[in-house]
Amino acid sequence: MKTGSPTLNNQNSGSTQITFAIxxxxxxxxxxxxxxxxxxxxxxxxxxxxxxxYNNMGPVALYETVVYSDTAIPFPTxxxxxxxxxxxxxxxxxxxxxxxETLTEVFPADCGGAGGWMAGSGYGGVIISETDGSAAxxxxxxxTNNGGSVFVFSLYDLRSCGATSKWNADAGFDGGFPAGxxxxxxxxxxxxxxxxKTYMRQLYLSGAR
Numbered sequence: 590m591k592t593g594s595p596t597l598n599n600q601n602s603g604s605t606q607i608t609f610a611i612x613x614x615x616x617x618x619x620x621x622x623x624x625x626x627x628x629x630x631x632x633x634x635x636x637x638x639x640x641x642x643y644n645n646m647g648p649v650a651l652y653e654t655v656v657y658s659d660t661a662i663p664f665p666t667x668x669x670x671x672x673x674x675x676x677x678x679x680x681x682x683x684x685x686x687x688x689x690e691t692l693t694e695v696f697p698a699d700c701g702g703a704g705g706w707m708a709g710s711g712y713g714g715v716i717i718s719e720t721d722g723s724a725a726x727x728x729x730x731x732x733t734n735n736g737g738s739v740f741v742f743s744l745y746d747l748r749s750c751g752a753t754s755k756w757n758a759d760a761g762f763d764g765g766f767p768a769g770x771x772x773x774x775x776x777x778x779x780x781x782x783x784x785x786k787t788y789m790r791q792l793y794l795s796g797a798r
Contacts, residue, residue: 592627597634609636609655632659637671644795648780649788652728654760654773662766670738670773672757673726675717677748682756683716684708684742685786687729687793692716692786700750704743704759711735712793714776715742715756722782728758729789729797730775737798738773774798 598609612635614620614628622628636655643651654670682703684693688710697703707713711734716727731737740761747753758775776797778788 592625594635595629598636604642605638605640607636607638609634611635633657643776644797646778646788646791648784649776649778649792652775652777654775655770656766656773657770658766658768661768662762664765666762666766667740668760668762668773669757670760670775671728671777672755673717673728673777674753674755675726677752677754678719679717679724679726679754680720680746680748681718681722681782682744682746682754683718683727683782684713684744685716685727685789686710686713687789688712690786690790695744697744697746700747702743702745704745705741706743707732707739707741711737713742714758714789715744716782716785717744717754717756718782718785724779725782725785726756726777726779727785727789728756728775728777729792730758731798733760735798739775 594610594613596610617628620628634657638653640651643649682695686708695703711732714729718725730739739758741759743757745755760773778785
């Protein structure tokens with residue numbers, strides 16, 4: 590039996606869902622824990638603000654990830670902000686540069702990823718769709734060099750080993766995570782493949798960071 594993270598806040602405010610929790614160690618066994626004996630990190634809080642219908646764009650959500658640490662973390666830290674899992678029928682993987690409107694299909698290794706990518710313009714995202722593009726979901730963001738929060742995007746084909754496909758937006762703190770609170774922003778869009786491309790282009794033109 591797995592133990593869930595202690596939840597400090599879980600509420601809706603208008604079109605925004607807010608949650609905060611104290612994180613647990615993902616793999617507790619080396620730290621003296623187990624499935625019924627969690628290892629807790631009381632000095633860290635993880636939270637999110639998910640605002641639906643962002644900027645009256647329908648199926649586009651602003652996803653704000655909030656991370657608080659009461660002390661600096663001295664080693665490189667990377668945060669998925671967020672990660673999304675789709676069923677195995679989502680089997681085509683794309684990178685999209687929203688400035689140049691360039692859509693590129695990529696082919697992650699079986700049970701592996703195609704990661705470490707950022708649009709050349711610094712504005713873009715990744716999308717996973719069903720074969721015919723009739724259903725898709727993607728995540729958009731601006732690079733840290735352009736005032737955004739995204740370090741890189743990644744795509745994963747886990748269909749044969751986990752029955753899922755996955756994307757994520759990654760925030761990187763290679764010099765370590767500072768003490769205090771950091772808010773990271775990305776945007777999640779769904780619809781057809783063409784819809785998601787259009788939403789990402791609109792986010793770019795609106796100056797979303």
